[in-house]
Amino acid sequence: MRISLILVASLSLVNGFVLQSSSLYPQTINGLSSKTRFAASTSEEEIALPTLDQLKSDSFIDQVGYASQYVPLLSQEDIDVADMIEAQLSHSDGIRGFFVSYxxxxxxSPADEEVIPAPLKAALESQKSSSDLISLTCMNVIMPTGMITMHTDEELSNNSKMTSKRGxxxxxxxxxxNKESGNVEMxxxxxxxxxxxxxxxxxxxxDVKYWIEFFSKWGYGDKEKENIAKAMEDLMQ
Known part of the structure; x- marks a missing residue:
């Protein structure tokens, strides 16, 4: 069965990236959330995972739904979803959809661990030089970091802080x-x-001109820029 998703109204999506103000909540099935069912069973009767063709070609919203089905499986050592992640990371809508969920x-969440899960590591390795992946990965740090101080609600600010840390x-x-392979683009x-x-x-x-325009577009002020600078220094250490 395919799990449908509710996009909660307070979730802000900008160019497909999350300015974290809430989460994607899976609908419950027979009284259990989809996350609970995924953790409890991986049989075909319980889960109908997307095909690689779907992961490589379907729309952004579909990609969010697909990722929500298998992201909980990342912590299960006997299940290898690297091929599924790699398929999503092969195109822009898939990259954005995967990371909205992840x-x-x-x-x-597996995203809270300091070392990324092995399936995600393998998928990133296969797509590491992709310009889309590099750019969108940078945005997944910039945007939630900027929202930490732009939010006036403490809970929303804390959610952005969590997303920034994961990013x-x-x-x-x-x-x-990329450094190990000699690619200096990122x-x-x-x-x-x-x-x-x-x-x-x-x-x-x-490159600087591109990011000047990006910062201006989203209205980052001095405090947001200060936090973004700290985040970039952190990830380049």
């Missing part, structure tokens, strides 16, 4: 993979973001 799920863990892992993007956050702008640098 980064914003309720705790405890940094993923970004650190992806940056390390490091260049992180350095450009840090320059913009610190006000050290170079109008001739195309």
């Amino acid at each position: 980064l914003t799920g309720d705790s405890p 940094i863990i993923v970004a650190k892992a992806l940056l390390a993979m 490091l260049k993007q992180c350095q450009a973001i840090l320059k913009v956050a610190k006000g050290e702008v170079d109008s001739e640098d195309e």
Whole structure:
């Protein structure tokens, strides 16, 4: 069966990225949440996981739903979902859909661990040089970090802080993979973001110009820029 999702009204999606103000809540089935059922059983009678073709081609909203079905399985050592994650990370809608589910799920979550789950590590390794993955991974640090101080509600601010922390863990892992392979593109993007956050702008640098426009678009002020700078310094350590 396919688990449908309720997009809670207070969840803000910007360009497919979560400005964390809530979570995606799966509908309950027979009195149990989908997360509980996933943890309890992995048989075909209980779960109808998406096909690789669906993961490679379906829409963003579908991708969010697909990821919500198997993200809880990441902590089960006898189940390998690396191929499924790799399929999602092969295109922009899949990347965004996967990380909406992975980064914003309720705790405890595999995303809270300092070391990313082995299936996600394998999938990131296979797609590590993707420009979409690099850019969107950076945004998954910037956007929730910016919202920590933009939210006036304490709970929403704390949710953004959680999403930011999870995003940094993923970004650190992806940056390390690219460094090891000699690909400097992600490091260049992180350095450009840090320059913009610190006000050290170079109008001739195309990467810097891109992130200047991005920061301006979402209205980041001095406090947001300060927090984003700290986040970028953290992940580049």
